Amino acid sequence: xxxxxxxxxxxxxxxxxxxxxxxxxxxxxxxxxxxxxxxxxxxxxxxxxxxxxxxxxxxxxxxxxxxxxxxxxxxxxxxxxxxxxxxxxxxxxxxxxxxxxxxxxxxxx
Amino acid sequence: xxxxxxxxxxxxxxxxxxxxxxxxxxxxxxxxxxxxxxxxxxxxxxxxxxxxxxxxxxxxxxxxxxxxxxxxxxxxxxxxxxxxxxxxxxxxxxxxxxxxxxxxxxxxxxxxxxx
Numbered sequence: 001x002x003x004x005x006x007x008x009x010x011x012x013x014x015x016x017x018x019x020x021x022x023x024x025x026x027x028x029x030x031x032x033x034x035x036x037x038x039x040x041x042x043x044x045x046x047x048x049x050x051x052x053x054x055x056x057x058x059x060x061x062x063x064x065x066x067x068x069x070x071x072x073x074x075x076x077x078x079x080x081x082x083x084x085x086x087x088x089x090x091x092x093x094x095x096x097x098x099x100x101x102x103x104x105x106x107x108x109x
Numbered sequence: 110x111x112x113x114x115x116x117x118x119x120x121x122x123x124x125x126x127x128x129x130x131x132x133x134x135x136x137x138x139x140x141x142x143x144x145x146x147x148x149x150x151x152x153x154x155x156x157x158x159x160x161x162x163x164x165x166x167x168x169x170x171x172x173x174x175x176x177x178x179x180x181x182x183x184x185x186x187x188x189x190x191x192x193x194x195x196x197x198x199x200x201x202x203x204x205x206x207x208x209x210x211x212x213x214x215x216x217x218x219x220x221x222x223x224x
Binding site for chain 1 (some may be wrong): 113149150151152153154199207210212213214215216217218
């Protein structure tokens with residue numbers, strides 16, 4: 001079967017750094033997405049990785065290791081508005097998206 | 110900016126009713142998708158469409174049908190609503206892309222309650 005694992009919930013402090021992990025076991029791999037979803041709102045695109053390594057975009061970075069079936073999303077200088085769910089999704093060998101259940105990130109002052 | 114609009118934010122329907130969820134996108138995207146989102150589960154694909162008049166079953170199509178008569182509009186139909194279809198329904202669109210590496214653009218969702 002295909003599986004995406006993310007922690008259910010994480011808590012971090014405003015101004016700190018947090019790393020949200022995603023591990024996957026899928027039939028093939030053709031890329032990995034991270035989306036952010038605020039409560040009651042639409043998911044919005046954050047990043048896409050298809051090659052190994054780190055992609056940096058401002059305060060957010062995403063890392064991929066295809067050999068380990070592993071990705072993480074790194075959020076720096078956390079702000080209260082970063083409180084949201086973060087969804088990991090993998091494109092499998094049939095070019096279909098497989099979604100994780102999401103990680104709810106709680107930021108405390 | 111791409112805008113994906115879902116006609117209702119909240120709906121309450123009775124068991125057995127026929128329910129229509131409408132979705133419109135304004136960026137001429139070929140691909141459109143309907144997902145449901147439930148607590149503790151990843152997004153689950155119900156149906157998708159790669160072009161007008163075309164439709165493909167996703168992972169959980171049972172109890173649902175879709176219609177795509179115009180490129181910008183993708184409708185989800187619950188033929189006879191049941192309580193286990195109480196959920197958040199998300200519509201999404203993306204441009205044609207064989208490798209599926211274009212991000213999805215989502216609507217704000219319709220929270221459907223079936224009583």
